[in-house]
Amino acid sequence: MSSLLNHSASLVAFVRAVEAGSFSAAARNAGTTPSAISKGIGRLEAELGTKLFRRSTRTLSLTPDGRAFFDRVAPLLRGIEDSADAVRPSDDARGRLRVSMPSDLGRLLMPRIAAAFLARHKALELDLVLMDRHVDVIGEGYDVVFRVGDSIESELKTRVLAQLDMVLVASPSFLEEWGDPGSIDELRDVPILRYLWRGRSLPVTFADGSTVVPQGRVGLDTGFGLRAAALSGMGIAFLMKCTVQDDLDRGDLVQVMKKHRLPARPLHAMHAYGRLTPARVRLFSDFIAREMLSSAGSRGRQG
Structure with a gap:
């Protein structure tokens, strides 16, 4: 393991290549060249004594050893990045943000997410999954999910953003x-x-x-x-x-049925980070809270 610590840049290059799907895409995201990514992964393969990728002119796929290595290394690197992000005083969201929210709420908020949030936070990659199904936040690797209605998952940190009519x-x-x-x-x-x-x-x-x-x-x-x-x-x-x-x-x-009142439902932001909340999660949740507060049919930001 100590020798692997000398290949931290290569470890990052490997994870980024898997997540991006190609050396060229990983290079663009990292601000470097495909050749540098490829050489870094080559050094890592030499250190491990195994091939991590199956390479061809059209596709880039993991070998079984590569998949097993990625499954262990990627969460460690994300944890390091999240911990640094949580303690770094910043009003800038960066990295990859994986979000789930109800489909119609996503349709409503999409123009403002693009025009205001993403336009301001240039270093952020947003994976936005629009579905009403309750996803497994931890098991499916979500940074934050937005849900309407009563919250029953006590293991998640929950914040009420608004009351929705x-x-x-x-x-x-x-x-x-x-x-x-x-x-x-x-x-x-x-x-x-x-x-x-x-x-x-x-x-x-x-x-x-x-x-x-x-x-x-x-x-x-x-x-x-x-x-x-x-x-x-x-x-x-x-x-x-x-x-x-x-x-x-x-x-x-x-x-x-205007004369028959319907109870409002709370909009929750939920994540599994505990007190060390990454800046990208906090800033995006703050943004959603402000947008909902200004929307007709939404009131009373809380928490």
């Missing part, structure tokens, strides 16, 4: 055909789009405790899909108000 919406054409329900009993008699979560349809719960289980013909597993279906006149959708505010302002969607 919820709303029931439908298209004008749908309401013309089915009518605008004025009571909870009337709501039960019209098609409500089913939000599918782990194979079951989630209920709509009002502030007074009344519950309606959607019985519409169409079920979808993302907020993005629910919004699209509502715009197409397929049923009433239960969504975050901030994600459909523009549709409401244009008249493409109409809010229904």
